[in-house]
Every structure is written in structure tokens, then in C-alpha cells.
Amino acid sequence: MTKANVPVSKNEIIEVEFTDLTHDGAGVAKVDGFPLFVPNGLPGEKAQVKVVGVKKGYGFGRLMELTEASGQRVDPPCPVYKRGCGGCQLQHLSYEGQLEFKRKQVEDVLQRIGKLDNVPVLPTLGMGDEPWRYRNKAQVPVGEREGQLITGFFRRGSHEIVEMDTCIITGDTADEAIQAVKDILNKYGISPYEEKRHKGIIRHVIARFGKTTNELMIVLVTNGKDLPNRKKIVDDIVQTIPQVKSVVQNVNTRRTNVIFGDETKVIWGSEYIYDYIGDIKFAISARSFYQINPQQTKVLYDQALKYAELTGDETVIDAYCGIGTISLFLAQKAKKVYGVEIVPEAIEDARRNAELNGMDNAEFAVGESEVVIPRWKEQGITPDVIVVDPPRKGCDEALLQTIIEMKPKRVVYVSCNPSTLARDLRILEDGGFKTVEVQPVDMFPQTTHVECVAQLIVKEGN
Numbered sequence: 221m222t223k224a225n226v227p228v229s230k231n232e233i234i235e236v237e238f239t240d241l242t243h244d245g246a247g248v249a250k251v252d253g254f255p256l257f258v259p260n261g262l263p264g265e266k267a268q269v270k271v272v273g274v275k276k277g278y279g280f281g282r283l284m285e286l287t288e289a290s291g292q293r294v295d296p297p298c299p300v301y302k303r304g305c306g307g308c309q310l311q312h313l314s315y316e317g318q319l320e321f322k323r324k325q326v327e328d329v330l331q332r333i334g335k336l337d338n339v340p341v342l343p344t345l346g347m348g349d350e351p352w353r354y355r356n357k358a359q360v361p362v363g364e365r366e367g368q369l370i371t372g373f374f375r376r377g378s379h380e381i382v383e384m385d386t387c388i389i390t391g392d393t394a395d396e397a398i399q400a401v402k403d404i405l406n407k408y409g410i411s412p413y414e415e416k417r418h419k420g421i422i423r424h425v426i427a428r429f430g431k432t433t434n435e436l437m438i439v440l441v442t443n444g445k446d447l448p449n450r451k452k453i454v455d456d457i458v459q460t461i462p463q464v465k466s467v468v469q470n471v472n473t474r475r476t477n478v479i480f481g482d483e484t485k486v487i488w489g490s491e492y493i494y495d496y497i498g499d500i501k502f503a504i505s506a507r508s509f510y511q512i513n514p515q516q517t518k519v520l521y522d523q524a525l526k527y528a529e530l531t532g533d534e535t536v537i538d539a540y541c542g543i544g545t546i547s548l549f550l551a552q553k554a555k556k557v558y559g560v561e562i563v564p565e566a567i568e569d570a571r572r573n574a575e576l577n578g579m580d581n582a583e584f585a586v587g588e589s590e591v592v593i594p595r596w597k598e599q600g601i602t603p604d605v606i607v608v609d610p611p612r613k614g615c616d617e618a619l620l621q622t623i624i625e626m627k628p629k630r631v632v633y634v635s636c637n638p639s640t641l642a643r644d645l646r647i648l649e650d651g652g653f654k655t656v657e658v659q660p661v662d663m664f665p666q667t668t669h670v671e672c673v674a675q676l677i678v679k680e681g682n
């Protein structure tokens with residue numbers, strides 16, 4: 221489309237009808253074929269929209285007034301959602317609508333990118349009637365209002381901190397702990413970190429909670445080692461919040477958006493809190509990666525286990541294994557599990573977790589999956605099942621080639637990004653595998669994130 225025939229202009233107010241949602245939850249309206257992306261619009265709705273940006277092939281709008289609402293529209297229960305909190309994107313869509321949005325998104329992407337037209341994408345496994353208060357971790361930036369320290373959220377697309385007293389996707393214990401810690405820091409006059417001047421003390425407060433054990437860890441991220449009244453602050457935290465088992469200080473003096481600095485010190489209690497997924501116990505330290513929705517993590521891992529179809533005789537490889545969560549889940553039903561992960565500390569956690577659970581049939585290696593697994597192949601390891609759970613960018617192509625050469629009976633692909641899942645499934649299909657089905661799992665209700673598990677088997681004759 222040339223500039224001359226773009227059918228809308230900036231600041232114009234027009235009536236549109238939404239026909240779709242983008243992967244990040246904005247409504248899509250077509251004006252003479254020209255797509256306009258409008259946050260908060262839902263398919264089937266009509267609205268007055270102000271055009272706020274025009275590019276060559278698409279534009280952006282702001283919803284001014286709904287003239288016809290969708291039956292799927294609900295009133296967002298969170299008071300800060302409408303004020304632009306960057307945490308959730310779909311609170312205005314019914315939960316049923318969210319689950320179908322995620323399923324359809326996966327189906328569309330599998331067809332468009334993977335050319336996988338006949339692969340069944342099952343209904344998304346959701347959280348039932350309670351898709352709220354699921355997060356076991358709250359991680360909040362600290363700011364200031366009228367000389368008082370406040371905790372809040374970053375406004376969507378900015379670094380402005382907006383005050384928030386409660387987050388309805390965070391579990392009660394972690395949510396209440398953040399407020400209690402904020403009050404204690406205020407009592408001792410601890411100054412909030414100011415990004416612009418790189419001054420002030422407290423940058424972030426983090427609360428991590430083991431839902432099955434009721435154990436809580438508080439992490440104070442400070443701009444420097446100094447924390448005035450540290451002992452009194454810790455005493456107050458321990459006395460006010462009964463679930464606390466660990467208080468940790470992390471020092472981050474860098475001018476960066478990254479939350480954690482390199483120095484972490486336990487200032488009270490234990491280095492770990494514990495939690496169970498199913499029957500397996502995990503030790504969680506301040507820096508460990510651990511899934512944030514425990515209820516749905518169990519659903520996800522159960523699905524991976526189901527697709528692995530283990531009988532107890534199998535050798536399994538778990539690529540991108542993190543702290544060994546899926547590996548240990550699989551190890552309950554397999555003869556032997558080999559896990560590989562690039563972060564050395566995560567592998568230390570994985571080994572500790574195997575020991576904690578008395579599991580001696582799981583072995584872990586540090587390194588890139590695409591380097592370590594070919595080496596295992598050279599050593600004669602022949603897996604019956606390979607599980608992969610890569611980061612958003614998907615699997616390295618060299619790893620996919622190794623999987624094709626190793627030809628396990630089944631591949632279970634756990635994915636947090638449908639686009640790279642579709643790309644990788646196409647490569648595996650071309651290499652002799654068949655995608656049996658894809659199961660979306662809603663790990664992050666109210667947000668646009670989609671997690672999937674896919675099962676692949678070797679095609680007949682391969």
C-alpha cells in the first residue's frame with residue numbers, strides 16, 4: 221500500500237468492526253483492507269476508534285467508545301488493569317474466550333508457519349473457575365509518592381511506577397508479604413531507588429512462595445551493600461510474616477533493567493524454600509528458575525509424561541532441562557533420564573533435586589543441547605523418547621538434525637512460543653516424524669502467553 225492510498229489518517233476518529241485478535245491481544249479491524257490494531261477491542265465488537273499511528277501497511281488506534289460489545293466481554297476485576305498495568309492483557313475477555321483465543325492462535329500459527337493443516341490442536345487446558353491468584357512469585361519495583369515508598373507496576377511500555385496495593389494474579393501470601401515488607405521499609409525510612417539519578421537504596425522486593433509447603437522467601441534487591449537498619453528490618457519481617465523461612469539480600473549497582481545483581485546473601489534463615497510438584501520435592505533458591513503457576517505446571521508436566529508413554533524400560537533425554545523439573549517427573553516412570561542445560565547453577569539445582577528425592581536414574585550435563593546430545597549419540601546413547609523444552613527462540617537446528625538422526629520412538633515438544641514450535645515441527649516432519657497432536661496449556665491466565673505440549677512419533681517406514 222502506498223502512502224497515498226492508506227485509507228486512514230492520524231487523529232481521525234472512525235467507526236470500525238473488530239474481526240480478530242493479534243497474538244498480543246489487540247483487536248484487529250480492517251479499514252478497506254488496511255489493518256488497524258486497537259488494544260482492548262474484541263472480535264465481533266464495533267467501536268469509535270481514534271487513529272494514533274499510521275505506518276505503510278498497518279496502523280494503531282485507541283478505543284474511544286464501544287458501540288456494540290461482544291458477548292465475551294467482561295468487566296476487568298482488577299482496578300489497575302485499565303490504568304495500563306503491563307502484567308495482564310486479556311482481563312476484558314471471558315476466561316472461556318481466552319482459552320479459545322489461545323487454542324486458535326496455536327492452530328493458526330501451525331497452519332501459517334508450519335503448514336501443518338491437519339494436526340489436531342486440542343482445547344486449551346485452563347484453570348477452571350479460578351484463573352486468579354495463581355502466581356507463586358511477586359516481583360515488584362519500588363518507587364516513591366509524597367516521600368513514602370510505594371510498590372507497584374511498570375506502566376505498559378514505560379518505566380513509570382504506578383502504585384498498586386494488590387495484584388489479583390499473585391497468590392495471597394506473596395501479595396500480602398509484599399505489602400508488609402513495604403510498610404516495614406517505610407517504617408525505617410529506606411529510600412527507593414531512582415533510576416534517573418541512580419540514587420536510593422531499594423530497587424525491587426521479591427516474594428517467592430512454596431504453595432505445597434507454605435514456605436516463603438523474601439528477597440530485597442538493593443543498590444549497594446548497605447541496608448540501614450538491616451537487623452531491625454529482618455526482625456520485623458520475620459515477626460510480621462509467619463510463613464517466612466528465608467530473607468535474602470541481592471546487590472545490584474548496575475544501571476540496568478535486569479532485576480538481579482551478581483551478589484546474593486542470605487541475611488536470615490535458610491538458603492532455600494521447598495515446594496512439591498506432584499510427589500517431587502524441589503529446593504528453590506533466590507536465583508533458581510521455577511515455574512510460577514504451580515497448579516498448571518503439574519498439568520503441563522502430566523501432559524508431557526502422558527505423551528512420553530513411558531513403561532519403565534525407556535531411556536529418555538530431556539533437553540533444555542533447567543533445574544531438572546521435567547527430568548525428575550519423567551524419571552519416576554523411565555529406566556534412565558539424561559538432562560542437559562546451559563546454565564551451570566541450574567544443573568547444580570537439578571542434581572541436588574535428584575538427590576533430595578532419592579532418584580539415582582537421572583544424570584545431568586552442563587552445555588548446549590545441540591553440542592551435548594550429538595556427543596551422547598557418539599557415545600552410543602539411544603533414547604526411546606526425547607523431550608525438548610527450549611526458550612522462546614525454539615530448538616537449535618543442529619539439535620533437530622540430531623533428533624532426526626537418533627530417531628527416538630517419540631518426541632515430546634514443550635513450547636512457550638507457538639511460532640518457533642511451528643517452525644521446528646515442520647523440520648521434524650520433513651525429517652520423518654509425524655505430529656500426532658498439540659495440547660495448549662494455560663500457564664498464564666489473563667495474559668496472552670501460550671504454552672503447548674506436542675507429541676511426535678516416527679512416521680511409518682522411517
Ligand SMILES: C[S@@+](CC[C@H](N)C(=O)[O-])C[C@H]1O[C@@H](n2cnc3c(N)ncnc32)[C@H](O)[C@@H]1O
Pocket residue numbers: 509510511539540541542543544545546560561562563566587588589590609610611616636
Ligand atoms: C523454557 S526453559 C525450560 C526449563 C525446564 N524444562 C522447566 O520446565 O523448568 C528453557 C531452558 O533452556 C535453557 N537453555 C537455553 N539455551 C540452551 C541451549 N542451547 N542448550 C541447553 N539449554 C539451554 C535455559 O537456560 C532454560 O533453563
